[in-house]
Amino acid sequence: MRRSASCSCGELSIVAEGEPVKISACHCRACQRRTGSAFGVAVFFNKEQVEISGVSSGYVRSGDSGQSIEFHFCPTCGSTVFWKPEFRKGLVAVALGCFSEPATLVPTQGVYEETRLGWVSFDFD
Ligand SMILES: [Zn+2]
Numbered sequence: 152m153r154r155s156a157s158c159s160c161g162e163l164s165i166v167a168e169g170e171p172v173k174i175s176a177c178h179c180r181a182c183q184r185r186t187g188s189a190f191g192v193a194v195f196f197n198k199e200q201v202e203i204s205g206v207s208s209g210y211v212r213s214g215d216s217g218q219s220i221e222f223h224f225c226p227t228c229g230s231t232v233f234w235k236p237e238f239r240k241g242l243v244a245v246a247l248g249c250f251s252e253p254a255t256l257v258p259t260q261g262v263y264e265e266t267r268l269g270w271v272s273f274d275f276d
């Protein structure tokens with residue numbers, strides 16, 4: 152399986168080979184701010200599975216475990232396409248909404264449930 156993902160303008164893109172390691176719906180406040188939405192969805196791959204094309208700007212945020220996450224977004228349109236968590240060095244997370252066929256990707260877990268908005272619920276809860 153080969154999946155492609157890109158930012159809004161298309162200048163920053165990723166091709167991911169094979170199946171994701173896990174797919175997390177994250178309800179933390181930082182993901183709510185990053186996406187401007189109710190939650191973020193991270194599709195995790197081993198870094199060997201992904202090939203990144205295009206220029207990205209980086210933003211490093213310290214997580215509450217003290218470990219940082221490096222977010223990469225398109226300098227032209229601002230979409231965050233992928234990020235690298237320090238707590239799992241071998242993994243790259245790709246934003247679910249950036250995939251050309253996001254319907255094929257279903258979250259396998261929810262994290263930061265304590266800040267999940269009350270109207271958000273999934274079948275796997
Ligand atoms: Zn872009």
Ligand SMILES: [Zn+2]
Nearest residue numbers: 177178179182
């Ligand atoms: Zn989050």
